[in-house]
Amino acid sequence: MAPTCATHVFKLIVSFMALSSFSHAYDHDPLQDFCVAVPDASAAVFVNGKICKSPKLVTPDDFHATGLNVPSNTNNSLGVGLNVVSVNRVPGLNTLGLTVVRVDFAPNGVVPPHVHPRATEVLVVLEGTLYVGFVTSNPSDGTKNRLFSKTLNAGDVYAFPPGLVHFQRNVGNTTALGIVSFNSQNPGIATSANSIFGSDPPISSEVLTKSFQLDKKTVDYLQSRHWI
Structure with a gap:
């Protein structure tokens, strides 16, 4: 039996709803060139991000940060140090959907299993050797959650889908260094343990x-x- 006009309309509506749901899974696209954050923690108005500075008052320094070349302290129980560049350091990142992190690993250092509920993560290895991986969500066919893992060296890139448990560990004999990017100004983190x-x-x-x-x-x- 040939599909009816109503069937085509129904499929079109379902497709539109699916695309709309996907588009809301990440930070909204900005509606202006930039929205430099105003450092006002006591602001009475809540917005999904931070309140914008008047464009007339914006300066080049609002888009600038220093210090990402400095190694982070790894003298802790995990052997990992983080240097986060977010909207809190670069106000011009407000509404742009981006966070960058320098991650330093001591030998055997580990970023434990965790999730980022609001962002995809991309890791670029600059130094050392890392064993990384993520685990799929509960499969609908009754099989086990699948582990996707890889040993990475300097110059390698690995992507971690949003909301999935993932980890990184330095498996080399020297320190390791990576740069991580998130497609959210507030990716969130929930460490499993x-x-x-x-x-x-x-x-x-x-x-x-x-x-x-x-x-x-x-x-x-x-x-x-x-x-x-």
């Missing part, structure tokens, strides 16, 4: 023992740890 075992107030031990098939003693120990 910290979110589950380090929340405030803590998640009920009954929920965690059942969810992870652990005994309460183990759950209590994990919740007592300091998670990053």
Whole structure:
């Protein structure tokens, strides 16, 4: 039976809705050349971003930052240091949908499994050797979550889809360096271990023992740890 006009209209509406949903998954496109953020933490008006400075008052310094050439401190339990360039350092990034991070790794340093709910991440390795990967969301066909992983060297690039658990680890004998870009001015981050075992107030031990098939003693120990 040939498709009816109503069928074509229905498919068109569904396609339009799907495209509309995708377009709202990331930061909105700006409606002006720029919207330099006003450093006013007490502003009474809430916007999805920061309040814009008058274009007449904008200067070149609003689009500039220094210090990304300086190594970050990796003297911590993870052996990783972050140098974040966001709208908080470059006000001109407001509404442009971009954050850049310098990531320094000590030998065996690791960025633990985590997610960015609002952004795709792209990693460029400048120095060293990193083992990286991400895990797919729950498959609908009953198979296991799939791990996509790769060992990267200087000059390599790897992309991490938004909202998926991912990680990076320095597997070389020397320090490593990467530059990360996000297509959001506020990508958000939720570290898996910290979110589950380090929340405030803590998640009920009954929920965690059942969810992870652990005994309460183990759950209590994990919740007592300091998670990053």
